[in-house]
Amino acid sequence: METQLRPLDEAQSLIYSRANIRRAFTEFDDTDISGLFRKDDCLVVCRTDGTSQEYPVRPIVDAFKGFTSRLPHFFSYLGPNFRGPSIWRNNCYILFKGWHYQSQGSALLTSAVAQSRWANKFSMLHDEAKVKSTLGAFDLGYLIAPDGKTEVNPKDILGAGLNDTPETPVEPQPYCSCGSFQRQVQLLPQLQQEIPGYQPTCKHMTWFAKYRSHLSQRSELIESCRGNMADNATAWYYAPPEIGQPHGRLSIIFTKHGQNAPLKYWRVYKSQERFDETHAWGLFDAMIEQGFVPFPHTALLSVSNAFKTCSQPSSPQSPVS
């Protein structure tokens, strides 16, 4: 018996998008398509000229999962002055979009200016809907609860009678207010039919998890230092991309003479190489691995002006590899 071609439902359309098919099969031609269908373990691509091709679904599912949970670069979700996510309430955090690091001068964009204005004020908003509408109105970022919200519905307490049977507590689920995550939540039963055990995720979840792990490894390293002062330290400076350029510039100096050592005891890390935002996670991981505590240059008074005064210093050495 021949298996029937089934049109894609909404969840399948999300998974088997043209972009994801192309990610899985680089030779995929996404023009002249008349329809996409599911059949057994395949995706059938029908063309306007009457021909069709079959693609196995597994690599496309992997591409969907990989793309949905991709890790954006370090500066993607830092607020003004390299600030990380800040806790709001109910186990939720405010995650700013990295407007300040988009390009030279992007700190003057309306959304970036609004971030600076709002950075410390979200704690004054008690209502989640208000927080989300403010984040959305200025395109500031997202409300995210990677460990699930600890929200208590007041009605559950105030409206409950003594004889009411308490409902089984629901396990807190991760949450992100972004469109991608919300769409997956909406389509979850269908997504799980296609990908058993699937749980919603997004690039913000991935970034947050990486950032949290980075902070905790860095704290552990600092705590292991005598008097919580690092002998081995690096200081980094990031200049966002010039207008029209794809990448910015990440500059790093290091010392083995203590985090407060005068500037003359610092050296440029691999001055012959050019680093940008895409290298940041890897470099920071390597620094910590080698016992060098990374600091934003603004955090160390002794070197905070170094990147203006010694942009081309000499005698590079390598503390990390």
Ligand SMILES: [Zn+2]
């Ligand atoms: Zn998200």
